[in-house]
Amino acid sequence: MKILATYNIKGGVGKTAAAVNLSWMAASEGYPTLVWDLDPQGAASFYFRIKPKLKGGSKGLIKGKHELDVLIKGTDFENLDLLPADFSYRHLDLLLDDQKKPTRQLGKLLKPLETDYDYIILDCPPSISLVSEAVFQAADALLVPMIPTTLSLRTLQQLLRFQKQKELESLRIMPFFSMVDRRKKLHQQIVDELPKQYFNVLETEIPYSSDVEQMGLHRAPLGSYVTKSRSKIAYDSLWQEIHQRLQGF
Amino acid sequence: MPNGFVGVKPRVSGNAIFAKSQTNVTNVTCHYYLNDETDPIEALHSFRDLGQLQIGLPIMVERVFFDSFDWRLYQDGGMLVQEQEHGRTRSKWLRLTDNQLMGMLMAKVPRFPRDLPEGPMRQRLVPLLEMRALLPLVKMKSQVYRAAVLDKQLKTVLRLSVELGCVHGNGNSITGTLPPRFNLEPVKGYIKPVLKAQTVLEHVLRLEPAVPLLDEALSIIGRRAGDYTGKIKVDLSPELPAGEAVRRILLNLLETLERNLEGARADYDSEFLHDFRVAVRRTRSLFSQVKGVLPADALNRFRPGFKWLGQITGSTRDLDVYLLKLPVYREALPNSMQDDLDPLKDYLERHQKIEQRQLAKLLDSARFKHLCHDWRMFLEKDLDYLSWSDKASKPILNIANRQIWKTYKQVLREGEAINVNSAAEALHELRITCKKLRYLMEFFQTLYPEGKIRALIKALKLLQDNLGDFQDLEVQADALRGFGHQMKSDEADLPGEVFMAMGVLIDNLHQGQQAERQKFADRFASFARPKNRKLCSELFNLRGR
Structure with missing residues (x-):
């Protein structure tokens, strides 16, 4: 089982779209996959048409009242399940803080699912917090969508510093460009330059497109309702790239 | 294929059990027999009160069920089915009780699990099947009518299907027709629609629970899941x-x-x-x-x-x-x-x-x-x-008792005579006597209380493993030497590295053999301990009673 997390300190960069589309790709290739919607806004749950509500809220979850397994919902897609968001996730930091070794908690909760899923994708809320730290501990790789702006570069640097500070060497950070508008000079420049400085950047870039925005109307992963779209093709190749990289470790 | 002699009862999914929680279905009746005369579409329409019903066009599904010859997947509570639908092939590893997906492959079932792509499915199937191949058991083609029950968000909360299936033989001839089936496919985390659907099935349509599809298809070709095991177990009575x-x-x-x-x-x-x-x-x-x-x-x-x-x-x-x-x-x-x-x-x-x-x-x-x-x-x-x-x-009991007791005493005699200086031949002799004893105990096991004879066979097996390894390692080392000579004379231009590696291997085998030799005294003592002696005497020694 590999645990991936779509994460960025900034919001609105395409984390949830990536989590939803990549998980769909994994499942459609035959890998049992789970998405955990950790964002209290519940966007991933919305895309899968599942109510963002957990029995017992996040308290029941963290205090170990409910096994994760009984809270999981099957999506409309074979092999693809979701652990829905809950509005109470906004207090997840406080709840974690209440536990011994708070940053180990998510990993501990996911452990029993090891034989059930090949991939678990955590869709994380923006910010850098105790929850993020727990995600970093649990995950094998962080998928970091970045809009090619100078501000994004700063946040990537922040993230890398944080990784170093917390001695999270085994965590693989895989940034990729998201919402790229090749007509913008700055986008072009950053997309061309960054991989030279930071060699872990994934080659595939997700273009800015109305297809992705329309996922909110369809409330489904792109691949389930379009066959030929630039964005779908981009997510396909992004998944192939991630999948390849994960084979190596 | 002749009918088997030892088998496992097919698991009828008749008893609905809700385990663990009320939100997840872990073992629930999902298959029913539909009356022959009921129209499939009409049957699906009976569920319109459950939510919005989305009924698809009927499609042809071709399935081939796979297992090892000795039913390792089935014994483990699973089945492997290769499905072809719209020209797309998928292989699904499903749990027997509730059809829950345990693994999927977007390709045909490979001959051996080691040929599966890396991943948890391979990790779990390789040790389960070991050297056994996955063989096709039975092939069937079905016309399937599917429907989905949607909630207010238009999310699927339950899948329903009616299946009209035939079992096909080699080539494409139809061997037999299955009774029409009505299937529920619960969606994880949505138990309420399942319970409602069951009420409709059992109280409105009045359908009877069906045996799992695999068992049904097998019965058409005169087979039964679990109908082969390499173990010997023949029912005997003492007076026979x-x-x-x-x-x-x-x-x-x-x-x-x-x-x-x-x-x-x-x-x-x-x-x-x-x-x-x-x-x-x-x-x-x-x-x-x-x-x-x-x-x-x-x-x-x-x-x-x-x-x-x-x-x-x-x-x-x-x-x-x-x-x-x-x-x-x-x-x-x-x-x-x-x-x-x-x-x-x-x-x-x-x-x-x-x-x-x-x-x-x-x-x-x-x-x-x-x-x-x-x-x-x-x-x-x-x-x-x-x-x-x-x-x-x-009466067979007398013959069995006498022969087992005689062989058992021979094992004790030969084993007790072995000390650190004994030649390897003494251990080989003992190994052969142990094998005789093992066969005897297995042939006649049903004449004795099951728990007791099992315990003895288990104790003997531990000793046999030790003796077997001791000899096999030597035989293997000798064989490798023989292969080496043969390879040298067959192919003059083989790289020297292969012989070096084989040399290291032969050394390893000899070391392993020595280790087994060291273990012998303990293993034998454990087999010959008073508790086992007493048990043997109680079971087999006529004069001792």
Whole structure:
């Protein structure tokens, strides 16, 4: 089982779209996959048409009242399940803080699912917090969508510093460009330059497109309702790239 | 395929159990029989009160169920089905009780689980199936009418289907038609719609629960899940005349031998030949162990035939064993030397193919056919035990007791005589006596209380493992030496590295053998401990009672 997390300190960069589309790709290739919607806004749950509500809220979850397994919902897609968001996730930091070794908690909760899923994708809320730290501990790789702006570069640097500070060497950070508008000079420049400085950047870039925005109307992963779209093709190749990289470790 | 002798009851999904929680279905009735005259679409429409109903066009689904010959997936509570739908092939590993998906492959089922792509499914199936191949069991084609129940968000919360299926034989002929089935496919985390649907099924449509599809399809071709096991278990009663008891055991062994014939001839996997050989060995062991029961002329007539079977299967089995061991051999070498063994693998594979072809020819021979035929005729037709011998009419329990007790005492005698200075031959002798004892206890196990005889067999097995390893490691080291010489003379230009690696391996094997030798005293002491002695005396020693 590999645990991936779509994460960025900034919001609105395409984390949830990536989590939803990549998980769909994994499942459609035959890998049992789970998405955990950790964002209290519940966007991933919305895309899968599942109510963002957990029995017992996040308290029941963290205090170990409910096994994760009984809270999981099957999506409309074979092999693809979701652990829905809950509005109470906004207090997840406080709840974690209440536990011994708070940053180990998510990993501990996911452990029993090891034989059930090949991939678990955590869709994380923006910010850098105790929850993020727990995600970093649990995950094998962080998928970091970045809009090619100078501000994004700063946040990537922040993230890398944080990784170093917390001695999270085994965590693989895989940034990729998201919402790229090749007509913008700055986008072009950053997309061309960054991989030279930071060699872990994934080659595939997700273009800015109305297809992705329309996922909110369809409330489904792109691949389930379009066959030929630039964005779908981009997510396909992004998944192939991630999948390849994960084979190596 | 003849019907099996030992089996597992098909699991009828009749009892609905809700385990763990009310939000997840872990074991629930999902399959029902639909009346022949009910229209599928009409049946699906009965569920319109559950939510918005989305009914699709009927489609053709082709399924082939797979398992190993000895039903390892089924015994583990699963099944593997290859499905073809709209020209797309998928292989699903499903839990028997509720069809929950445990793994999926977007391709055909491979011959061996080791050929699966890396991932948890491979990780779990490789140790479960070991060397066994995945073989097609039964093929079926169905017309499937599907519907989805949607909630207010238009999310699927339950899937329904009506299936009209036929079992197909080789080629494309229809072997039999299945009764129409109504299936519920729960969506994880949505139990309420399932409960509502069950009410409709049971109280409105009044349908009866169906057995799992796999069991149903198998019954059409006259098979039963779990209908083969390599283990021997023949029901005997203490008063049964010895002739009849021996006849039953021998018939059971013949059946095992015949059931493994096709797979051994075609080399589906190495275990067919293994089980075939075990049946031969057990038969021969029984010949000599209950000598006085079978008529002398029959023994004289059939003994050479079974000896011949042991001989002709030997070299293929040996090469199979080395090929099975090869991964372990590789692992035992330093990383840098592991690839150096590749020429050995090529050599073994080449020779295994040659021996296998030769064996297949012999198994097709008139001699083999006559042997099986005549042996069966003898076992089935010649039922006048009284004319067999004096012993044949005595109660089997007496004969079994005497023979087991005698062999057991021989094991103790031989084992107790072994000390640190004893020659390897003494251990080899003991190994053979232990094997005799093991076979006897297995042949006659149903005459004794199950728990007690099992405990003894288990204790004996531990000792046998030690003795077996001790000898096998030596045999393997010798064989490797032999292969080395042969490879040198066959191919002059082989790299020297392969012989270096084989040398290291031979050393490893010798060290392993020494380690087994060290363990012997403890293992024997454990087998011969007072508790086991008492148990043996209680079960087998007539005079001791």
